Every structure is written in C-alpha cells, then in structure tokens.
Amino acid sequence: MSDEVELHPAVAGAQPYMRAETQGENSAPEDAPLFDDGAGRERLEKVLSRYPTRRAALLPLLNYAQERNGWVSRPAMKEIAGELDLTPAYVHSVATFYTMYNQRPVGKYLIQVCTNISCDLCGGEEVLERFLEETGTRPGETSEDGLYTVMEVECLGACGFATVVQVNDEYYEDVTPERVPEILDELD
Amino acid sequence: MAFPETHERETRTLLSRHMGEEEARTLDGWRERGGYGALEKALEMEPDEIVTTVKESGLRGRGGAGFPTGVKWSFMPEKGDDPHYLACNADESEPGAFKDRELMRWTPHLLIEGCVIAARAIQAEHVYVYVRGEFFEVIRILNRAVTDAYEAGYLGEDILGSGWGCDLTVHVGAGAYIAGEETGMLSSIADGRAEPRIKPPFPAQSGLFGDPTTVNNVETLSSVPMILDNGADWYRQWGSDDSPGTKLWCCSGHLNRPGNYELELGMPLKDIIHDVCGGVPEGRQVRAVFPGGSSTPILSRDELDCETTYEGLSEAGSALGTASPIVMDESTCIVRAMRRVAHFYAHESCGQCVQCREGTAWVTKILERIERGGGEMEDLDTLYDLCEQMTGKTICVLADSVVFPLESSLDKFRDEYEAHIKHDRCTATA
Amino acid sequence: MPEEENSDLVSLTIDGVEVQVSEDSTVIEAAEKAGVVVPHYCYHPGIPTRPAQCRVCLVEVEGQDKLQPSCKLPVQDGMEVHTDSDDAELARKSVIEFLLVNHPLDCPICDAAGQCMLQDYAFETGQLQSRLNEEKLVMGRDRIADDILYFADRCIICTRCVRFMREVAQDDSLVVAQRGDRAYIDTFPDEDLDNPFQGNIVDVCPVGALVHEDYLFKARAWDMDKTPSICPGCSNGCNVTLDTKENQIVRLKPRYNGEVNSYWMCDYGRKHLVMGNRGVRTEVPLVRQGGELEPMDWSDALAAVGERLGGIEGGSAVVSPDACNESLHYFRRLLDTLGVPADAGSYRVEQGEEHTLPGFPKLTLREDRAANGTGADLFGFRRVESWPEPEPGAPLFVLQETLREAPESYAEDASFFLYLGSHLSPAARRADAVLPVTTFAEMAGTFTNHEGRVQRFQKALQPPGIARPAWMVLSGLLARSGDGSPVLDAADAFGEMTDERPEMAVLNWGRVGLKGQTLDSGAGAEAGAGAR
Known part of the structure; x- marks a missing residue:
C-alpha cells in the first residue's frame, strides 16, 4: 500500500500506532509535547473538525499521543486536557478505562x-x-x-x-x- | 494472509465473494466489480424507499441481537434540524467472532457503500465507523479506502452530484469489549469511557451527542448494497422466512478447518462442524460448542442437529449470536473453558452495575479455585445463585453473557464439575 | 423532589398503598411519599444524574418482566409497584452480598459505622456477609484532598462523589479510574482536590470510603448527639446539624433546605466553627469592685449593673453580627432605655472571598463571614469597617463582640463599660461588668440570613459555668427597671420581638420551624420547602 500523501481529516484520528520506531529506546521522554509543532497542530485541527464537541476528540488524541510518543504520559494527558477543555483527571479516567494506552513506556x-x-x-x-x-x-x-x-x-x-x-x-x-x-x- | 476457507456448501456469491482478491480493496478494483452501483441506485431513491426495501428483505442485525435492520432504521424520527448519526459497530470483540475483520480487510469499500446507503436511509449527515483499536491492519486498509472514496466523491458533500451528502469518520477504540455494546459505543465516542447507559431513551431518540442515532454492525451494513442492487425478493432466496440471507460464520476451536464461511442460514450446526469445517482433529469427539460466540449457552454433542437460524438456535436453548461456533473436543476441561470465559467478562466489565462488577469477578474466582483444586460442592449452588442474580438486572447484558454459557455448562456438565471438585483436578480429560 | 403543584398528578400504588405524585416523579420518589424507603446508593436527590448503576433500588412493576431501577423509572398512572415482592427482596439482598464480596468487614474501625448505608441494608436484608471463599481484593487508601482520605476497599463505586463534584460543584477533578472490579475513585495522579465545597463528597458517600481526616477515629456515630442548627460561618445561613460529643462540637453536617443550601455546605463553614471554639470563656458574671473584677451570682451581678445603669444617659454600642435576633432586640431596647442614640451602635463584619456552588447558586459562601449581619441592620446597628473609638468619658455597651481585634487602648476612657460576651479578650477585661453569655450552639434563637430568611437554631451544648443566652440576661436587666419581665424561653423572646417589631410581624415561631421564614413572606405564605 502506498503511503498517505496527505492525511484526510476523516482518518486523522485513526492512525495506527504501536511501532518499534516509538517504543523501547525510541520512546519519547515523559514531557515530550504533542501539539507544539505544525504536525501536532494540524492533527489536532483535523481531528476536531470531525466532531461536534471537543470532548469527542479525546480518544483520537490519546491515539495520537501514543502514535507520536509510544506511550501516554501524564504531561501528555494534561496537554490533551488543555486542548479539549477537560480536566486532567477526566483524561486520566478515560485513559485508564482502556487497555491499549500504555501509561509507561513499553519494550520496542x-x-x-x-x-x-x-x-x-x-x-x-x-x-x-x-x-x-x-x-x-x-x-x-x-x-x-x-x-x-x-x-x-x-x-x-x-x-x-x-x-x-x-x-x-x-x-x-x-x-x-x-x-x-x-x-x-x-x-x- | 488468511482468508475464508472455501467449501462446496458455501454461498460465496454474496458477502465473501471478493475475499482473497487484493484488487477488490482498491477503489478501481471495487468499481470493476460493480462497486458503488448500489449507492448510485440509492441516490435515486427516497430514504423511505430504501428503508422499505431493507425491511422487506428481512435482513437482521448481524451484531448478535438479530433485530430486523429495516425496522431499526424506521425508528429514527422524522428529520428535523437536529443531526442524525449512523454509528457502524466495527468493534468486533466477542470471543469467537472474526468476520467483521475479514470483511473490512478484503472489502472496505463494500462497508463504505453500505454505510452511505444506510446514512441516506436514516438521513444521517455523519457516519462514525468505530473500529477496535487492535485492528491496525484493518484500520490502514479502511483509512485508505475512505480517503479514496472521498476523493472519488462517494463521501462528502453532494455525493455523485445528487445534492445530498454525508461524512464518514473512522473512529478507533483502544481496548474495551464493552465499547461494542450499543450505548457503550456511543458513550465511548462522545464522552470517552465506554459505559453503557440505561434505555430508554433509545439511541434513535437520543444517541450520539444526544441526537437520533442508529448503530449497525459491519456485516449488516455490508449486506445492504447487494439488497439494493438485486431487491428484497432476490435476497430472500437464501435462508428461512425469519432468517433470510447468508451469514458469515466464524468457526474456531478444535476444528480441522477453522475459519470464515459464508453459509445460508439454516444449515444444521453439526454439518457446519463436521462437513464444512472438517470435524475435530485426530478423530476426537465434540464435547461442547458455544454456537454463537462465547456469550451463548453451550450445546452438548447430542444437541448439534439444530438448524442454524435465529429461531432454530433459540429453540435449541441457545442463540445464533454472532454465528461464531467455538468447538471444544473431548480434550477440553469444561471448568477451565468456563473459567477462561468468565475471566474475560470480568476483565471487560465496565464496573458500573454491582451484579456485573462484583459478580463476574466472583464467579471467576470460584471457577479458578475449582479448576486448581479446592472446590466444594456448595460452590455449584453458589454459582447457580449468582447466575440467577446476574441475569436481567443490569444496565447492559455483559453479566448475562457470563451466565448464559456458565449456567448451561452447569446444567449439562454437572458431573464433570462434581468430579473435578471431588478429585481436585479434571478427570474428564484424563 | 419535584414540586407537585407544578404539574399534573398521577396515581399509582406502592406495595398496595395508593399515592398521588406529579407525573415527572420517579418511582423511588413516589415510594418515599407512600412511606416506603427503597434502598439506594447511587441515587441522591441532590445530584442531577441518575446512572441507575447500583441496582439496589430494583422493584417489581406489574406487567414488566424485569425488575426496574426505581430511581430512574418514571411513574405512570395506574402503575402497580412492589418493593417487597420475593424477587425484589432477593435481588436487593444479593446486591448487598455482591457488595460485601470485596468490602472489608472493618466496621469496628470504620468512621461510617452507625451511619453506613451498606451496614444498614445488610442488617435490614439479613445479608451480613458474602459467601466469598476467595481473597478479597485489596486496594488500600489514598489521599483525595488535604483533609479527605479515600479507602478504596470500602468503596462501592456508586459515583455520588464524582457526580457531586462534576454536576454540583462543576469541578471535574474527581473521577472513576480503571474499570470493572479494579475501578476506584481518583484525582489526577499527585493532584489533590482543591474546591471550597469538596467536603460534601464525604457526606454523600453512603459508606466509609471517603472520610475527613480531621474526624478520623474521633467519634462513633452513635456516640454523637445531633442538633438542628444554622451554620454561623457566613450570612448564607446554611442549615446544618451539629454533631456533638462530650459537650464538644465534633463536626457540622449540612441539613436539607431547598431554599438555602439544598443538601450541601461549604468547607469554610465546616471548619470555621470547630476552630472558633478557641479562647478563654466567660463563665460567671464579673463586676468591677475596687478596681478588680469580682465574680458574682446572677442576681447580685444584675443588681449591681442595674444600679450603675441608673445614672447613665447616652454612650455608644458595639454588637457582634453573630448575636441572634432576640439578643439584638433586647439589647436595642436597653440602649433605647439608656438614651443611646440610634446611630451610635455599630457592628463590623469580617470579610472573605465569595464562592458560589455552581449547581446550587443559592449556596454561596458570602463575603460577610457572620451569621446575622442582616439582623444587626434590622435592629438599627450601623455597619462599619472598624469600630469607632468610643467617645472618651462616655459609656460603652458591647454585645457579644469579642473585641479580639480591638486596639490595645480600646475603651480605656469609657465612663462605664458593659460587656456581654462569651469570650474574655484583653479588651473585654477592661469592662466594668462582664456578663457571660452563651454562644449560639449553647442556646436557642434565630438568625436572619442575607436574603431576610429568619431561621431557628437549637441548643446543642451545655454552656460553661452559669453563662446564659444574652436575650435572657438582657430581658432580666430590663425587668429590673420595670421594663417587662424576665424571659426564660427562646420562643417567648421571639414572640416579644415579633410583637414589637412591625417588620417582623409576619414571623411565627412555629412557621419558622426548621426551614425558616422570610421577612417578605406575606401572611399565609408557606415558608421555604414547606413540610419537608
């Protein structure tokens, strides 16, 4: 399959993760930001454009955190909370409901x-x-x-x-x- | 790369026709196979007409409950100012079921086409396809197909110049079986935690973001294009009056040829096991079968004559469920099998209702103890009591999903449980 | 509970008892009206959402296959509900058993023992323990806020606390983490709750999962006396219950009043009173004789003070905005008798930051951190930032203002200084007569809150020594000069006050009851939440 040329907003919140490139020694540090660069902002905007509420972008953005950093750190949760007008506690509640969000780095x-x-x-x-x-x-x-x-x-x-x-x-x-x-x- | 096994008794002309064909995944390949023809037809039809056609076809929901699809669509209120939504349940996670994965891997455009037609029928402006997070391969394939479908004008504003349009977004879960429950899925999308909520209100009244919503399974939606293409009567030539059409069967466990098979509804279960799937390995006997996935009551060896229709399996005291027979041969310890199933549901309970949160875990602990030795005869009475109190008392049916197989196993294999307790180990498989 | 006047009524039967309720009621509310308490955990009348997740309020409804959660089930005309059918009772009992699977049987050391809804229902259903032969899940305890501990093993995940914070305090900082039987209540890791209303989560907890660290192991529920009262922390006048033990206030708990504080109170109010108990108390009347304050009995003290007052004309006065209406009334009468000009009486109110409970805005921790500033206004006392220095050589009369913050030299030059107070501050020691009066907790009386609601509080503690309510002391003093007779009962004091004060004429002791009555409630208007 060919690489995506430009990410369509319809699939922006649904990009695969769990890759060797972001895990093990390649895991991002705890405080690695998510939305400080063009790629992060663009992803955020694309995801938000697909939902009538900001809150609905929560899982897509947790996916993005994991895709980008290999795990979902506390600072990442806080950053997502800030973008979606949620409390960090709320994000913590949702992230711990699911089994696929690694709350600490995993092996490669x-x-x-x-x-x-x-x-x-x-x-x-x-x-x-x-x-x-x-x-x-x-x-x-x-x-x-x-x-x-x-x-x-x-x-x-x-x-x-x-x-x-x-x-x-x-x-x-x-x-x-x-x-x-x-x-x-x-x-x- | 696995794709469905073929067998002479299969009806490979319908859902699974193009499985195994790499090109069918691409937009061009799909169009060459007549893809999106049904959508063109649907765009000429009024929403009501689409609903009527699907109603007449008798198509029943393939997610497990078997509710007639056209009737479900007709529950949507008249379109007003509020948006309508379609949520496609692609969170396939019932142990034993693996058909939606295959459908999406091989024929993603079939699903997209079905989604758009259904969206037109219920006048939804947005479709969310909720795919379970572990399906990375499926997600890649589906994302590609969705991107291409947008580019070709099958999605988005003004689809094929019809003046009508709808969006489709791929939404990915992250490891929670309960997100496959209708209201759990809507909670997962809108709020995050996949906690089912009490009905009423039903999703058709107040669903996603509080607006009218229909939730349909992948296989259900994938069945819609051919019905539109060929008409309701054509579809009814397969299956029974109450269970028309074909069904993708997911056969797993102790089988010589496990896999997906598209079968006309109604074939006797024993034929699926012994003929289509080639029986159990090494000439062993079947001990028990979960006919419709791990949440359905188990059937013992001498109950396999039943017809595999919704009504046939119901008469046999079980359910068609997701049409996912898990076959256990005589090397299987029933206690261990039930412990494994109970453990799964305990792991997946969302934790809201007391009977489910505490009950699934408690049942699992009892079964673990019996399995490893240390069970007491009174445990069986306790298990029966717990089954009774876990049935029909909770917001969703996750607790019931443990009870169905467990209670049937206690009824049908009581002697095995007793022997296991008496000898502190399995004697049936010795 | 929805007000019945506002909507159409429907009739249904609960365990054979017919009731009429508004059509927007749920079955659990209808049952309450029929005198049937359906056990419930997740349902709380003050928290809007009803997740129907504890499943203990299941009832049988004729014509329906499954048991239904009565907290969520809307009433219908002609509905026949059975809370006492075999199926419903068995289901309820089994929920208790399920809850006891992991709930420790540590009642002997649990702060909630005696006021625990799990303990109550366990006794009620006879389901005292679970048949569990396996090990209980152990999750331990955690700090949720600087003064609130969470005992995860006791938690039954009813989510009342989470929903109080989310929906009433509108502070989404408390959540359910994890899922299934691993679920627990949590804040964001390493961040405590920090909300002025968070103490309410302890009150809504139906078990002993959330406890105030301050009260940990301090008192057993059955060792405490409970007295209806009014929180004196600010001018909102939240209705509270004073929990007392061995003549000490252990804690305040909110008491429902739909017009004032609903089921809630603020944390400032909870702590304020317990902290405010400090300081040296006045216990016996002291009258200055030969330069020294000499203890006396009431009769001698009143005689001595009465004698001194005989030759006095004019002067100034200071009152505390924590003095009750009745005391202020008699004090005002005394000042009038002595010819103290109306504008020569003042009071000062401590100010603080205002906090509103978003889900019930009538509950606001008001800037005025005193119970009865409105009362002080009503009786003509002038609100000041700081008390005017008394005119040298003139008399000074102080009611219940402790003068703790008064300047060193305050009242040094007063010709006569009468102090009626409960605490003996350095400035108060300068008085010519100290008449020991009770605090509000040691007496009955009324406060007028910020919106003119007059509310009664009852006596919860025995006063120290021979201290008396100020209204009793003052009426006695007035009686000595032939002005009326001594009043010994709060109701009588209230009666005299309302008889003499036209703006209070509408008030009636019985009608004020436990819920209060507003000054603008015209004759015949029912006070507040009515009979509740």
Whole structure:
C-alpha cells in the first residue's frame, strides 16, 4: 500500500500506532509535547473538525499521543486536557478505562498473546509461557535490554487462526510454541 | 494472509465473494466489480424507499441481537434540524467472532457503500465507523479506502452530484469489549469511557451527542448494497422466512478447518462442524460448542442437529449470536473453558452495575479455585445463585453473557464439575 | 423532589398503598411519599444524574418482566409497584452480598459505622456477609484532598462523589479510574482536590470510603448527639446539624433546605466553627469592685449593673453580627432605655472571598463571614469597617463582640463599660461588668440570613459555668427597671420581638420551624420547602 500523501481529516484520528520506531529506546521522554509543532497542530485541527464537541476528540488524541510518543504520559494527558477543555483527571479516567494506552513506556516490541477461549483451546497459554521464557520476562514487564514487553491479551478477533499474537501493530496467526523463537528472531 | 476457507456448501456469491482478491480493496478494483452501483441506485431513491426495501428483505442485525435492520432504521424520527448519526459497530470483540475483520480487510469499500446507503436511509449527515483499536491492519486498509472514496466523491458533500451528502469518520477504540455494546459505543465516542447507559431513551431518540442515532454492525451494513442492487425478493432466496440471507460464520476451536464461511442460514450446526469445517482433529469427539460466540449457552454433542437460524438456535436453548461456533473436543476441561470465559467478562466489565462488577469477578474466582483444586460442592449452588442474580438486572447484558454459557455448562456438565471438585483436578480429560 | 403543584398528578400504588405524585416523579420518589424507603446508593436527590448503576433500588412493576431501577423509572398512572415482592427482596439482598464480596468487614474501625448505608441494608436484608471463599481484593487508601482520605476497599463505586463534584460543584477533578472490579475513585495522579465545597463528597458517600481526616477515629456515630442548627460561618445561613460529643462540637453536617443550601455546605463553614471554639470563656458574671473584677451570682451581678445603669444617659454600642435576633432586640431596647442614640451602635463584619456552588447558586459562601449581619441592620446597628473609638468619658455597651481585634487602648476612657460576651479578650477585661453569655450552639434563637430568611437554631451544648443566652440576661436587666419581665424561653423572646417589631410581624415561631421564614413572606405564605 502506498503511503498517505496527505492525511484526510476523516482518518486523522485513526492512525495506527504501536511501532518499534516509538517504543523501547525510541520512546519519547515523559514531557515530550504533542501539539507544539505544525504536525501536532494540524492533527489536532483535523481531528476536531470531525466532531461536534471537543470532548469527542479525546480518544483520537490519546491515539495520537501514543502514535507520536509510544506511550501516554501524564504531561501528555494534561496537554490533551488543555486542548479539549477537560480536566486532567477526566483524561486520566478515560485513559485508564482502556487497555491499549500504555501509561509507561513499553519494550520496542510489545508482544500480546491472546489466551482467550479459542486461542486457549489451541494452546494460547503455552505460547504465552514460551514468549515469557524466551524473553526472560514476567507478564507486563519490559526486558532489561528494552526490547520486549510480553502481555496476556483478551480476544484479538481472529479466533479462527489461533493462537493469535499481536506484535506491535501486526498480527501473527496460527502461532505455536515452537514458532516463538523464530518470531523473535525475525524482529530484531 | 488468511482468508475464508472455501467449501462446496458455501454461498460465496454474496458477502465473501471478493475475499482473497487484493484488487477488490482498491477503489478501481471495487468499481470493476460493480462497486458503488448500489449507492448510485440509492441516490435515486427516497430514504423511505430504501428503508422499505431493507425491511422487506428481512435482513437482521448481524451484531448478535438479530433485530430486523429495516425496522431499526424506521425508528429514527422524522428529520428535523437536529443531526442524525449512523454509528457502524466495527468493534468486533466477542470471543469467537472474526468476520467483521475479514470483511473490512478484503472489502472496505463494500462497508463504505453500505454505510452511505444506510446514512441516506436514516438521513444521517455523519457516519462514525468505530473500529477496535487492535485492528491496525484493518484500520490502514479502511483509512485508505475512505480517503479514496472521498476523493472519488462517494463521501462528502453532494455525493455523485445528487445534492445530498454525508461524512464518514473512522473512529478507533483502544481496548474495551464493552465499547461494542450499543450505548457503550456511543458513550465511548462522545464522552470517552465506554459505559453503557440505561434505555430508554433509545439511541434513535437520543444517541450520539444526544441526537437520533442508529448503530449497525459491519456485516449488516455490508449486506445492504447487494439488497439494493438485486431487491428484497432476490435476497430472500437464501435462508428461512425469519432468517433470510447468508451469514458469515466464524468457526474456531478444535476444528480441522477453522475459519470464515459464508453459509445460508439454516444449515444444521453439526454439518457446519463436521462437513464444512472438517470435524475435530485426530478423530476426537465434540464435547461442547458455544454456537454463537462465547456469550451463548453451550450445546452438548447430542444437541448439534439444530438448524442454524435465529429461531432454530433459540429453540435449541441457545442463540445464533454472532454465528461464531467455538468447538471444544473431548480434550477440553469444561471448568477451565468456563473459567477462561468468565475471566474475560470480568476483565471487560465496565464496573458500573454491582451484579456485573462484583459478580463476574466472583464467579471467576470460584471457577479458578475449582479448576486448581479446592472446590466444594456448595460452590455449584453458589454459582447457580449468582447466575440467577446476574441475569436481567443490569444496565447492559455483559453479566448475562457470563451466565448464559456458565449456567448451561452447569446444567449439562454437572458431573464433570462434581468430579473435578471431588478429585481436585479434571478427570474428564484424563 | 419535584414540586407537585407544578404539574399534573398521577396515581399509582406502592406495595398496595395508593399515592398521588406529579407525573415527572420517579418511582423511588413516589415510594418515599407512600412511606416506603427503597434502598439506594447511587441515587441522591441532590445530584442531577441518575446512572441507575447500583441496582439496589430494583422493584417489581406489574406487567414488566424485569425488575426496574426505581430511581430512574418514571411513574405512570395506574402503575402497580412492589418493593417487597420475593424477587425484589432477593435481588436487593444479593446486591448487598455482591457488595460485601470485596468490602472489608472493618466496621469496628470504620468512621461510617452507625451511619453506613451498606451496614444498614445488610442488617435490614439479613445479608451480613458474602459467601466469598476467595481473597478479597485489596486496594488500600489514598489521599483525595488535604483533609479527605479515600479507602478504596470500602468503596462501592456508586459515583455520588464524582457526580457531586462534576454536576454540583462543576469541578471535574474527581473521577472513576480503571474499570470493572479494579475501578476506584481518583484525582489526577499527585493532584489533590482543591474546591471550597469538596467536603460534601464525604457526606454523600453512603459508606466509609471517603472520610475527613480531621474526624478520623474521633467519634462513633452513635456516640454523637445531633442538633438542628444554622451554620454561623457566613450570612448564607446554611442549615446544618451539629454533631456533638462530650459537650464538644465534633463536626457540622449540612441539613436539607431547598431554599438555602439544598443538601450541601461549604468547607469554610465546616471548619470555621470547630476552630472558633478557641479562647478563654466567660463563665460567671464579673463586676468591677475596687478596681478588680469580682465574680458574682446572677442576681447580685444584675443588681449591681442595674444600679450603675441608673445614672447613665447616652454612650455608644458595639454588637457582634453573630448575636441572634432576640439578643439584638433586647439589647436595642436597653440602649433605647439608656438614651443611646440610634446611630451610635455599630457592628463590623469580617470579610472573605465569595464562592458560589455552581449547581446550587443559592449556596454561596458570602463575603460577610457572620451569621446575622442582616439582623444587626434590622435592629438599627450601623455597619462599619472598624469600630469607632468610643467617645472618651462616655459609656460603652458591647454585645457579644469579642473585641479580639480591638486596639490595645480600646475603651480605656469609657465612663462605664458593659460587656456581654462569651469570650474574655484583653479588651473585654477592661469592662466594668462582664456578663457571660452563651454562644449560639449553647442556646436557642434565630438568625436572619442575607436574603431576610429568619431561621431557628437549637441548643446543642451545655454552656460553661452559669453563662446564659444574652436575650435572657438582657430581658432580666430590663425587668429590673420595670421594663417587662424576665424571659426564660427562646420562643417567648421571639414572640416579644415579633410583637414589637412591625417588620417582623409576619414571623411565627412555629412557621419558622426548621426551614425558616422570610421577612417578605406575606401572611399565609408557606415558608421555604414547606413540610419537608
């Protein structure tokens, strides 16, 4: 697929994130601003143009924070709150409702293993175990080299291809414990 | 790249016809396949006519509840000064379901076309397509298609010179199953936390931003263009009177050929499992099936003759749900399976209603204890009591979603639970 | 509750009792009218939104399959509601059991014990604990504000506190974080609440999740006496309850008055009184004899003072805007008798920043930080920035003004200095006679708030020593010179006052009741929220 030439406002709040370029050692510092430059302002304006209220831009802007910085820091929440006339507490309330907003930096490769029913029937928990073993981490913890964060995740919506593993923004399907070392090798 | 398996009993002429064809994703490729023809037709029609056609087709909502789509549209009030909205539920997250993902990956323009036609029917000026956040690949594909559709004049002001227009915005979730609940989704878009709210008022009266709103599932909206293209009678040649058309089935679990299949509604469930999906691996027997996703009551091996229509599965004591059979063979520990399902709903409870917030977590803890050893017979009575008190008492049906499978498993596999408690381990799978 | 006069009435039955309520009522309100209290947590009549999320107010409605949340369900004509059906009672009991899954059974050390809606309903339904065999979730406690602690384990996520802040204080700084059984109440991390009305979140908390740190472990609910009163913190006149223990005010709690403060009060008011208890109290009459203030009993003291007053003509007076109407009335009468010119009486009001509660603007912490400035005006006292230095060689009469902030030399040269007060400040020690009077908490009387609403307060504390209400002392003093007879009862004092004051003629002790009556309420007009 070709790169977007210019971002259409219709999709401005819906850009993928979870990329190696913004995670691990590439994570932005806590106080990295979101809307201090042309790109940030433009994104903000485009997103706001799609909703009748400023508040509705909250999820799109949290997505943007994560896309840009790799995680959603407290200063980022405050900055978003300021732009949307919300309190920081309100943004905190919303951000913590969802599981995809990382409130601290994660490894360069965020590995999320589905262990929900269909995947569990096909060995999801063993796949998770294997990833933890190979990366030497515990669930949710980032490996010392900053490369991997392995987590259990709920249904990823690809149940016919169990076990499903999401590595950053990509799905790996029909994953078996045996395939785990190979997947990790491909990453770096 | 996965795409639906094919099988001779499939009806691959409808929804899934172009799955697997890379070019169908592009605007040109889609137009070459007759894409946006239905929209052109719809632009010539009055909104009422579109509603009537869809009503006559008998299309039922594919998100799980199965409510007739045309009837739902007709609940929208007369268009006044207030904006109308269409929210497309693309937050597919019911364990077992993975059809909307495939639809959007392969035929994003089909969805866009369906959205615009539906928007015209309900006179909405803005469509929000709420895609679950994890679907990054889908989001890329959909974003591309939306951008192209705007450029080609299928979206925006004055669509194809008709003088009528509507916008479409891709809105992305961030990991919350409950955002797939109708009012939860509207809360998520407008306010942030995906907390369902009490009905009435129904979204058609007061929905997104307090204005009249219809929420339709991806598969539902993707079914609309062909109905407009070919007419209601044409659509009714498939399926039963009460469940016309075809349905994308999502088959997972212990199957030789899991995957998506487009099937006429009505095929016996056992045929889907044994014929279409090639049965369970290594010649094992089926132990139980969640026929419509993890929130539907489970059926045991000897209940699989039922017809897979809305009414057929209801008669069998379960539900069509999202048409997502999760098949468990005899190597499956029922206690563990139920613990896993309960754990999911506990994780996804928004936390508003007491029965759901505390009940889903409590049920999970009991099942965990039985699973690891340490269960007591009284636990089963407690589970039954909790099921009763978690049914029909909350704002939305998330709590009920645990009860349906759990209670049916207690009814049908009580001996397994008892043996598990007695021996502090699973004996059924030994 | 919606006013019934404003809309059409519908009839329905609650547990067989027929009631008529306005058509915009909900079933829970109709039930209250029928004398049936439906247990509820998330519903609070003073908080606009009704999320219907605690699910404990579920009732059975004939013709409906599912139990319905009565807080949200609009009444309909002919509706038949059962709060006591088996299904409704079982559902209620089960909600208590669900809540007790993670709620600790730490009632013996919980500040809310005795005033806890979970404890109440647990006893009411007999559901004293949960069958939970698993470990309870432990979340610990957190600071929400400089004086408010949050015990997350006790919290039942009814969100009253969040909605009070959001909808009534209109300060969206308190939220629900996380979801499911991990949900808890939170501020933005590391930022405390900072709102002049935040104390109300402790009051609306139906359990012991939010507690004032000041009162932590200080008193058990059942050890405290509760007396209806008026907050003396400013001229708004918020209706309050004084919680007292061992003759000390432990705290103030707002008391509903739909015309004044709804269910709320400000934090200044909560703290002001407890802090204001400091200082040396006057306990017995003191009369200067041979240069020294000598203690006396009332009879001797009044006789001595009466004698001294006999030869006095003119002078000036200072009153406290915290003195009640009745005391001001008799004081004014005394001054008139002594020929003190009307404009020679003054009062000073401490000023502070004004804060309005956005969701109920009638509740405003007024700039005037005194309860009865309006009363002082009514009785002809002149408002001043600072008291005029008394004319040297002339008499000075002081009512309840502590003179704490008076200059060192104040009243040094007065020919006669009569001090009726509750505290003995350095300036007050200069008086020729000190007559110990009670504070408002130690007596009954009325205040007139900023908009002319006259409101009663009751006696909550025993006065120290032999201190008496100023109106009692003053009427006794007047009686000595043949002017009326001593008044021993606040109602009588009020009666004499309203008889003598045409602008107060409309007032009636009974009608003032617990909700007050405004000076412009014409004869027959019902005061405030009526019978509530």
